[in-house]
Amino acid sequence: INRIQEIKTVLNVIQLSCKVAIKYFGQAKIGMRTYTNTLTGLPNFRGSVKWFKEFCSIPENKEKTLTVSVYAMPKYMYIYENYVIDDLEEAVRFVARTLKNVNDTKCFVGHINEDTFVIVNYYDDPKDISDTINRATSIFFSLMNSYNRLSDKEYYVEVNCGCTMVEPNWKEPLERFI
Numbered sequence: 001i002n003r004i005q006e007i008k009t010v011l012n013v014i015q016l017s018c019k020v021a022i023k024y025f026g027q028a029k030i031g032m033r034t035y036t037n038t039l040t041g042l043p044n045f046r047g048s049v050k051w052f053k054e055f056c057s058i059p060e061n062k063e064k065t066l067t068v069s070v071y072a073m074p075k076y077m078y079i080y081e082n083y084v085i086d087d088l089e090e091a092v093r094f095v096a097r098t099l100k101n102v103n104d105t106k107c108f109v110g111h112i113n114e115d116t117f118v119i120v121n122y123y124d125d126p127k128d129i130s131d132t133i134n135r136a137t138s139i140f141f142s143l144m145n146s147y148n149r150l151s152d153k154e155y156y157v158e159v160n161c162g163c164t165m166v167e168p169n170w171k172e173p174l175e176r177f178i
Contacts, residue, residue, distance in 0.1 A: 048110035076115035
């Protein structure tokens, strides 16, 4: 009978430990999700703001010139309302993957809401801005045209882009630039 009590006690401790571990990892996963868009795996708006605050906390980064580009899908709601969700998700994932692939390593890519993405490029030399933006947008829109041309969909995926340049020693938060 003593052995049975010992086994029950050990099992209760194991069960309690498992519950605590499940709760801990569940909370960690939820916390991670609050900074990541689940569809694309890119940082969401909160994750983008968090990244920018961390980026700004490094003094030498404030000496860099930035460009903040916003890419939006104006037909997002049209596709959502008229076609299957799989089509919309495929298009959003393609845009996300393409933006990530065509932008160089000195940048941040975020998916800030359903139909909008942000790219933050940072430059040691502002002379690189024009070439970087022109190259990335040219390749991106070329790939989008190919995607639409090869697609068997009744619609095409449209993406609009706007960009602003931010001088060194900025003080504004990312939200202001977006």
